Amino acid sequence: MIQKITRSILTGYYRPVKKFVEDPLGIQQRTLDYLLKHGRNTLYGKENNFHSIRNSSDFARIPVISYEELRPWLDRIILHKQQEVLWDTPVKWFAMSSGTTEDKSKYIPVTKESLYNGNYRAGYHMLGVYARHHPDTAFILGKTLVLGGSQQINRIGGDIYTGDISAILMRNLPAVAKRRRTPEGIALLPDWEEKLQKLADYAVKADIRAMVGVPSWMLVLLKKIVEDTGRTIPEIWPHLEVFFHGGVSFLPFQEQYEKLIPSAKMRYWETYNASEGFFGVQFSPASKDMLLLLDNEVYYEFIPSGEWDKNNPVAVPLSGVETGRQYAVVISTSGGLWRYRIGDTIQFTSTHPYLFKITGRTKQFINAFGEELIVENADKAINEACRLTGSKVTEYTAAPVYFGEQSNGAHEWLIEFETPPANLVEFTHILDESLKRLNSDYEAKRSYNLSLGMPVVKIMEKDTFYNWMKQREKTGGQNKVPKLSNDRKYVDSILYFIGNNTQ
Structure with missing residues (x-):
């Protein structure tokens, strides 16, 4: 009943x-x-x-x-x-947004109206769309594992507070909704690694039936849980049903999730929410x-x-x-x-x-040579190269290599693999051919190597991106590794970080 x-x-x-x-x-x-x-x-x-x-x-x-x-x-x-x-009406909250293209936090105003009639209402829409396609759903009878940002609530004067949007949403949730989610005391911990450990300790004892978060960071938590317990995710949570995910493309992570959660009943549901609001939700199981x-x-x-x-x-x-x-x-x-x-x-x-x-x-693309490469192209090409070489990518970023006296331009890809390809040359070739097929401007610039040479792919050691993000104080659910940049700011920063930590 x-x-x-x-x-x-x-x-x-x-x-x-x-x-x-x-x-x-x-x-x-x-x-x-x-x-x-x-x-x-x-x-x-x-x-x-x-x-x-x-x-x-x-x-x-x-x-x-x-x-x-x-x-x-x-x-x-x-x-x-x-x-x-x-x-x-009064503005009591400001969401701190540490987006991929900004070094400093942005403060986004959050009013009572935008919180309740925007974010929370959109959350109900998400549940309604999902339940319409899956009327057998039972996740609401268990707990939902929420992995949000690590920014704690801070008072910045008077009755004005700041925090990640996930922290603001959780702090203002109705009591009945709080009981169905990750305990607030854990979810709002500012230290990412402490929160990760406490979430893992809590989750293995709970009846987790749904997950909410960014795919890259949730993957870190799931791997930790498997490593700590020596058990599979379906063994720990037999009623796990759905992962409501957003923030980054799910495509590069899909194969790793399917390996971690080998269950035919597991579902993955795309969302589009940001510090500024909740704007979209996957409409059917057949398409993202x-x-x-x-x-x-x-x-x-x-x-x-x-x-x-x-x-x-x-x-x-x-x-x-x-x-x-x-x-x-x-x-x-x-x-x-x-x-x-x-x-x-x-x-x-x-x-x-x-x-x-x-x-x-708009600020995350590569167009140094007129190739107009966007993140969607990059995600699909990476996925195709992984599929054909049996490899799995954890994170990546790419930037242009500018013309030299003896060389044409190129794209430099820093890639961290869960499973590296047996042949990096083959992986690079497939990546290049996939980009040509997906993007006619890239294909034109690659013609005869006249203005754009073959991609330069460098394999990063395990946890390179995590440690780089940690060094920049950008760990946690609200932060994302920038996939593409039209300058070498991020790539050079990572290479510099690697050089300093290997000497």
């Missing part, structure tokens, strides 16, 4: 999803109206004349901004204790394409690829997107973000409903 009731509750969470799937543009217009109603009397709204905005075309006159342009407005709240700056979440108090706009580097880029509303094109995401939210560029790039695969896949970041 309990199982039937919980299943009914979960499948009921799909009803609001069905509404915005059937009326996406109407929901988005109502969202914009709602946001503007709350924004008109703010300092930002007055400066940008929100009172004159009546539709999406009027709204498009407001400048698209980056974090650097947002920061002075945040300082008014954080440093000068002003209210009604970006939103008309995600449904754009439209009633979570987020108004979306999209900058086509040709506009990314312009000072005043033209962004299109949801009604103007096309399948197959690359877009940078722009959001306006009840957290007080207005036409804010979050840095992620997506490609729509359907507009009925609005399904998409993440393709990378």
Whole structure:
């Protein structure tokens, strides 16, 4: 009876999803109206004349901004204790975002509305979509293992606090939800290695039925549990059912998870959540394409690829997107973000409903020679090279090698393997051929080795990336190894780190 009731509750969470799937543009217009109603009397709204905005075309006159342009407005709240700056209710929380393309933390405002009507509501949507396809689900009857960031909650003056978005979400969860998840006392520990050990000790004794986290870091925890216990994951958690994952592409890690969890009933469900909000969830078991979440108090706009580097880029509303094109995401939210560029790039695969896949970041690509290589290309090529050589990759990063007096340019790949290839030359050749097949610009630049030579692949020792991230104080669920960079900042940093630790 309990199982039937919980299943009914979960499948009921799909009803609001069905509404915005059937009326996406109407929901988005109502969202914009709602946001503007709350924004008109703010300092930002007055400066940008929100009172004159009546539709999406009027709204498009407001400048698209980056974090650097947002920061002075945040300082008014954080440093000068002003209210009604970006939103008309108090901002108590700021999510610290340590993204892959920024060295310093960014502070993203989190309001009560964005927390409850954005993040938590989107979480219910995720459960509803999943339960719609899997009405036999029983994970809610057990515990959910949540591996979030390591940033503890900090007071930065008055009633204003900062922390990873995962810490903020967990701190504000309703009591009934907290009982179903990893204990808060463990989940919010600031020291990553202490948290890892305590999570492992807790988890092996619990009835874990679901997991939530970033694939790379959850893999570290699962391997530790297997190593500590000498048992397989299905032996430890016979009712484990689903891993809700996000943050990085799952493709490079899929084979390792299937090896660690050899269970036909195990499911992997993609999500798209960030410090700025929860934007998408996998729509069906047949594809990793995600449904754009439209009633979570987020108004979306999209900058086509040709506009990314312009000072005043033209962004299109949801009604103007096309399948197959690359877009940078722009959001306006009840957290007080207005036409804010979050840095992620997506490609729509359907507009009925609005399904998409993440393709990378506007700052995470290689285009040193006109090749326009994006993370999606790199992940797929790495996966193909692994499949054909029987190898498994743990982490990687790549950057350009610039022209020399005696050499053409190339891409340098630093790769850490779980299972290295027997023949590195073969692996490199397959990687190169896969990139050619996936990216016509890369293929053109590789023609006859005129401007771009063969990839240069270097094998990293075990735990190189982990130790490098640790040295940079960027361990934990919110932090990610940058996959691609258009300069050599990260690659040279890793090589320097290796050199200093081998002398």
